[in-house]
Amino acid sequence: MLVSAIAQGLLWAVLGIGIFTTYRILKFPDLTAEGSFPLGSAVAVTAIVNGLHPLLAMLLAFAAGMGAGLVTGLLYTKGKVPVILSGILVMTGSHSVMLFVMQRSNLSLLNFPRVYDVFSFLPNYFDVVVVGLIILVGVISLLLFFFYTSLGQAYIATGDNENMARSFGIQTDRMKIIGLVFSNGIIALGGALIAQNIGYADVNGGTGVIVIGLASLIIGEVLFKEVTLGERLISIVIGSIFYQLLLLGVIRLGFDTTYIRIYSASILAVCLMVPQLRTRLNLGTLMGRED
């Protein structure tokens, strides 16, 4: 059970990192995630069912997510539609795209290959852990490389102080589109990983995923404050695992799993209130107490 929760945490961390690149860096609450995540699942599962190699299927899922992000980005920057609404529009529209892709609302991967099969010689759940780690190392390395390029610095500056960025000639609209495109690509990749783990894709698979992604992010921030960008990305992974363990604990305590979403929401709500509680009660963090 414990290894299973850790494996789940690693896979969901991909989603958390995707959300981080817009939510924390650009300070966008991007709701496209609830569309791009199941879209990634749908595209990957359909591709595998049609005989594509799982890795290629995941690449397609990544591209599909990028497409969703691009639409949101264009609506927001060129169409001047508020970013939350742009995300909601794309999220709603992607439901039909998924139905078109899968030609049904639910598609199973039963008896089809999955990316985890490469490590099928490992004990149960460990194959997922290994694949999750490999993907995370890849995604985090690429992101870190990007953040420390000239373009990446311009991207960070856009989220940090848009007016200032523009006054130095940074094309802020382009930065926002880049952010939304790659963020949703990563989120869709997360969707592809989860779908192969649970064995199916569902058009409604996106409901509530923002809460899960944000929970990883916020728990990571509550546990580790004042860290470098690289450490922050790793803290999201730890936060994601922590969150899955919390859920496991809740279920172990005998709560009815039918109502799992309210537990998810409650855990996130508590985590969001932690900074407030901490200042009130003067509690410390794992990394030491603030003065």
Added chain:
Amino acid sequence: METLLELKQATKTIQNDSDSDNTILDHVDLTIDKGDFVTVLGGNGAGKSTLFNSITGSSFLTSGEIKLSGKTVTSMQEEKRARYIARVFQDPKMGTAPRMTVAENLLLALKRGKKRQVLPRKLKEQREFFKQLCASIGNGLEKHLDTPTGHLSGGQRQSLSLLMATVTQPDLLLLDEHTAALDPKTSKKLMALTNRIIHENDLTCLMITHRMEDALAYGNRLIVLENGKIKLDLNKEKKAKLTLEDLFVLFEEEKVEPAV
């Protein structure tokens, strides 16, 4: 003298649903020569900030024309114009990226108007230069190269903003009451630094200020804006004869007018 900036009949009108249209810049004609250091005075709502916003492109004119080095830039985007025009804002928070370090901010500034590529940023190669640059202003900023600018004092942030605006020697420097948010002592120091940088680099500069002493002490030309028009435009010789009392009288008159 070579002309750097030219405004022809520059007009900015804000449409108002309930009220009649509000004209903020009213057919302004203004020519700035290369190397000019112009101080700009004017009360609230005189159109100073709108003038600056129109020059940088953060807002566009309703009618009229803007030329920079002979090239029409009236509808050029702000990001493109940024290659030639630098600006320092009044609010110290506005000039820097708070979560990025001093060195990272300077690196962003060094790439003004250049293509930002997916190549390593090469911060280390510039560190020594940034250190010297920061040390040259004498407020200890060089010790904070790796501090996020959000943790700096207002004075340090404004001097950093000034360095960032001028490090690439822009064609035109716009200072928008950049010392107004600081305490008198820090403000004085920053003003002296500003003057030094402008002269050392032969920059062309427009400076909005509300401190009449500064408007008199610095620059070679003085403009007074009122109700979107240039009320007074003094060249070097006339400006030299102007006294603080003259300016006070000028602004007293303005106060008597009924507020709309």
